[in-house]
Amino acid sequence: MTVVPLDPASPASHAVGIDFDQTLVAHDDGWQDGRIYGRPIPGAIESLLELKKVRSVFVVTARPRGHHPEVAAWLRRHTGLETLVDDDPDRAYWQGDCLLVTNKKLGAAVYIDDRALRFTGDWTTTLAEAHHAIGLRPDAAATARDPRRQGL
Numbered sequence: 311m312t313v314v315p316l317d318p319a320s321p322a323s324h325a326v327g328i329d330f331d332q333t334l335v336a337h338d339d340g341w342q343d344g345r346i347y348g349r350p351i352p353g354a355i356e357s358l359l360e361l362k363k364v365r366s367v368f369v370v371t372a373r374p375r376g377h378h379p380e381v382a383a384w385l386r387r388h389t390g391l392e393t394l395v396d397d398d399p400d401r402a403y404w405q406g407d408c409l410l411v412t413n414k415k416l417g418a419a420v421y422i423d424d425r426a427l428r429f430t431g432d433w434t435t436t437l438a439e440a441h442h443a444i445g446l447r448p449d450a451a452a453t454a455r456d457p458r459r460q461g462l
């Protein structure tokens with residue numbers, strides 16, 4: 311694991327990024343047209359607050375911008391923290407006392423995300439893990455990529 315200690319010269323080192331859906335908020339009854347109805351995943355709020363003591367924290371969502379105020383309201387309700395919906399198209403980093411809600415992949419010391427693979431410099435392993443994550447067997451993935459093998 312890459313360790314990114316706090317470094318005044320590195321704005322990314324000042325922040326932790328946390329995914330929203332299925333990382334902070336549970337979807338026990340499915341997507342529900344995007345309505346944010348879920349409870350916090352056990353330990354999520356306590357962990358976010360612990361990280362907030364030592365770094366700036368932003369919450370990342372792929373939801374359309376129209377959902378961001380609702381994401382921010384859920385975060386305020388469950389954390390008691392102030393929130394800010396990101397409206398700066400040029401923002402690359404976050405350093406602030408409140409929780410930023412954004413749909414951008416800002417620079418960060420670390421991301422916490424239910425859909426991520428950690429890349430460690432080995433694409434052979436990463437590709438196999440990616441194939442597994444999208445439900446392909448390694449041999450099926452090779453066939454899918456190479457049309458010459460599809461008849462085999």
Ligand SMILES: [Mg+2]
Nearest residue numbers: 329331332424
């Ligand atoms: Mg997620």
